[in-house]
Amino acid sequence: MINIERPMLAEINCQYLKGVGPRMAVKLAKLGIYSGQDILFHLPFRYEDRSHLTPIRQLQPSQSALIEAEIINTSIIRKHRVSMICQVKDSTGYLNLRFFHFSNAQRQHWLTGKKVRCYGEVRLSNQGLEMIHPEYQIGTEADFPPLAQTLTPVYPTTEGIGQTAWRQLTDQVLSLLAQERQLQELLPAELLQQLKFPTLKQALQYVHRPPLNVSLVDLKKANHPCQQRLAFEELLAHQLSLQVLRATLQQHAAPALLDFKQFKVKLLENLPFKLTRAQERVVKEIMNDLEKPVPMLRLVQGDVGSGKTVVAAMAVLQAISAGYQAAVMAPTELLAEQHLKNFKQWLEPLGIKIAWLTSQIKGKARTEILTAIATNEVQVIIGTHALFQKEVVFSQLALIVVDEQHRFGVHQRLALKEKGVLDGLVPHQLIMTATPIPRTLAMCAYADLDQSVINELPPGRKPVTTVIIDNNRREEVIKRIQVVCQSGRQVYWVCTLIEESEVLQCQAAEKTYENLTQALPELRIALIHGRLKAKEKEVIMQAFKKGDYHLLVATTVIEVGVDVPNASLMIIENAERLGLAQLHQLRGRVGRGEEASHCVLLFQMPLSHNAKERLAIMKQTNDGFLIAQKDLELRGPGEVLGTKQTGEIDFQVADLLRDQNLLPQVQQIAKVLTAKHAAIVKPLIQRWLGKAQCYGQV
Numbered sequence: 001m002i003n004i005e006r007p008m009l010a011e012i013n014c015q016y017l018k019g020v021g022p023r024m025a026v027k028l029a030k031l032g033i034y035s036g037q038d039i040l041f042h043l044p045f046r047y048e049d050r051s052h053l054t055p056i057r058q059l060q061p062s063q064s065a066l067i068e069a070e071i072i073n074t075s076i077i078r079k080h081r082v083s084m085i086c087q088v089k090d091s092t093g094y095l096n097l098r099f100f101h102f103s104n105a106q107r108q109h110w111l112t113g114k115k116v117r118c119y120g121e122v123r124l125s126n127q128g129l130e131m132i133h134p135e136y137q138i139g140t141e142a143d144f145p146p147l148a149q150t151l152t153p154v155y156p157t158t159e160g161i162g163q164t165a166w167r168q169l170t171d172q173v174l175s176l177l178a179q180e181r182q183l184q185e186l187l188p189a190e191l192l193q194q195l196k197f198p199t200l201k202q203a204l205q206y207v208h209r210p211p212l213n214v215s216l217v218d219l220k221k222a223n224h225p226c227q228q229r230l231a232f233e234e235l236l237a238h239q240l241s242l243q244v245l246r247a248t249l250q251q252h253a254a255p256a257l258l259d260f261k262q263f264k265v266k267l268l269e270n271l272p273f274k275l276t277r278a279q280e281r282v283v284k285e286i287m288n289d290l291e292k293p294v295p296m297l298r299l300v301q302g303d304v305g306s307g308k309t310v311v312a313a314m315a316v317l318q319a320i321s322a323g324y325q326a327a328v329m330a331p332t333e334l335l336a337e338q339h340l341k342n343f344k345q346w347l348e349p350l351g352i353k354i355a356w357l358t359s360q361i362k363g364k365a366r367t368e369i370l371t372a373i374a375t376n377e378v379q380v381i382i383g384t385h386a387l388f389q390k391e392v393v394f395s396q397l398a399l400i401v402v403d404e405q406h407r408f409g410v411h412q413r414l415a416l417k418e419k420g421v422l423d424g425l426v427p428h429q430l431i432m433t434a435t436p437i438p439r440t441l442a443m444c445a446y447a448d449l450d451q452s453v454i455n456e457l458p459p460g461r462k463p464v465t466t467v468i469i470d471n472n473r474r475e476e477v478i479k480r481i482q483v484v485c486q487s488g489r490q491v492y493w494v495c496t497l498i499e500e501s502e503v504l505q506c507q508a509a510e511k512t513y514e515n516l517t518q519a520l521p522e523l524r525i526a527l528i529h530g531r532l533k534a535k536e537k538e539v540i541m542q543a544f545k546k547g548d549y550h551l552l553v554a555t556t557v558i559e560v561g562v563d564v565p566n567a568s569l570m571i572i573e574n575a576e577r578l579g580l581a582q583l584h585q586l587r588g589r590v591g592r593g594e595e596a597s598h599c600v601l602l603f604q605m606p607l608s609h610n611a612k613e614r615l616a617i618m619k620q621t622n623d624g625f626l627i628a629q630k631d632l633e634l635r636g637p638g639e640v641l642g643t644k645q646t647g648e649i650d651f652q653v654a655d656l657l658r659d660q661n662l663l664p665q666v667q668q669i670a671k672v673l674t675a676k677h678a679a680i681v682k683p684l685i686q687r688w689l690g691k692a693q694c695y696g697q698v
Helices: 022-030 036-040 104-109 163-177 189-195 200-208 216-221 225-250 262-270 277-290 308-321 333-350 363-374 410-419 439-445 471-486 502-519 534-546 580-587 609-620 624-635 637-641 660-676 678-697
Strands: 046-048 064-077 083-090 093-099 115-125 128-132 135-139 152-154 297-302 325-329 354-357 380-383 397-403 428-433 450-454 465-470 490-494 525-528 551-554 567-573 598-603
Touching (some): 036 163, 064 093, 093 115, 200 225, 225 439, 225 660, 225 678, 262 308, 262 333, 277 297, 277 308, 277 428, 277 450, 308 397, 333 354, 354 363, 465 471, 471 598, 502 525, 580 598, 580 609, 580 624, 598 609, 609 624, 660 678
Parallel strands (some): 093 128, 325 397, 397 428, 525 551, 567 598
Antiparallel strands (some): 064 083
């Protein structure tokens, strides 16, 4: 233990705790644990009842229990898989303890006549009841510690740190917590009273060592006030960090893009369709933002086919009419190409010059494009992540449009924002997504953004009918393709593979293409996949759109950005392997014309429980927001937002799905604290987010 004047737990380095040497410190660091406070916020993920001994005769399969018994025999079994079996007995019966991982040194401990106390799950085997790899102690009764007076916590861990070590560490830190002023209570007393929450000290003591009279089921639901108090404070810290970052960005100046309207009027006159009321509302919200001398930060959500691209084009026109440049960035070349095609069709007739930049463009052509961007010869720059590269220098960048924002890493988005800094001004940002985000998730993940929703599809769009069909009925599906194509309609056949390898995906698509070509010789069939060059993909897609092909066999490269109104049937092979968001995006490629459209989800048995749920949801609804909510429930927020690897939504205690009922109050309290208790805002953010705050700068 360290012996200096009453250090706070946040200041106590783990290495000063008993049992933590340099090697253990390295292992703790892997889990982001450096201080006594970090140990306190490393919470158990489940609990065990080790407060009483269970007689062997009373044990039941699937029960977890603590027993005390005598070792009567130890043997090595070499059948199938080598294992060590230790037979033990108490006054009521016999039990086998089985170990698959053991050393000779461990084997020497299991001596006949010695006592063992162990905890584990009971299973039924051919030889009777057994425990596999129980947690154990061998010795005499005097060697065993007293039975637990609280529920026993089980902590998330890493290799080399066992549960006994965790309990010893938390015992030490909880002992320090019991002293005065060891951990600062940051939430005001009147707020705790209003929310009926305990103090931080009480909450931490409870979650690390819950009393025996608490239900394990209730603990798992995490709805006790002590658990809710910790989740609330963490969500509050996250909300405050986003408010602070937004306020910081709003302190910067941005070019005020006054709307001269002449370009917009011409564009609307040239369009073959009218904007929906939802599109007009969102355009107005964006227009108002762009006219202000502070940076716009707006997220536009719209389901597949709701018309986000034309809304983005209106924003781009406002930047150009004010004399500036706009950059439009997409995560894949195919989606970027689709934007290029639309923007050229809409903007070039207005005399606006557009540049195209991806990593595929090299040599002299690249140099010419970079020069044109730097000298303001082009007003709109469309591309992929290549727009981030160092040699790309904009002349007058005032607006950044980022499509499918969640697919980019935070550092990439930050790099593009910094490219727009000119004369002390930062660019406006418009973020679009066709992957609807559940309201609760958006409240937390995008609290620093203003949000617009295009919640209306263009007139004439009909919902897609979805059917789920076993792969055994493949021949019926192929006959259906023949009927659809003979009626003058077109079809997609999407190939998916569980492997991430693009090579294997392409091979699967090529094999399917060969089989379908043989089965449907009268049809013109094309193949498209990620290994084709951009120009080849463009030629095939244009030919398919013109009707030169009846059937397009593709990998998931067609997930976004492809618009062929005459395509009315999609078959997704091995649909059980895809997530809800991707299935919904793919299905959105059909139903773009006025004819009734269908999507066939072709699956391979056996189906997991989650896969059955996903397919059932796709059959039940076309509502992207409902699908997004179900996706959140099945996969969790980190997966849905694509932030699992970035640390953007990586809570220690809170669970966005479980604790979503806290979010409205969190938003309200965050505003109150900022206004009336500004001094605690920074310490709260520091306690829970630490270094992660920098992510919000995008």
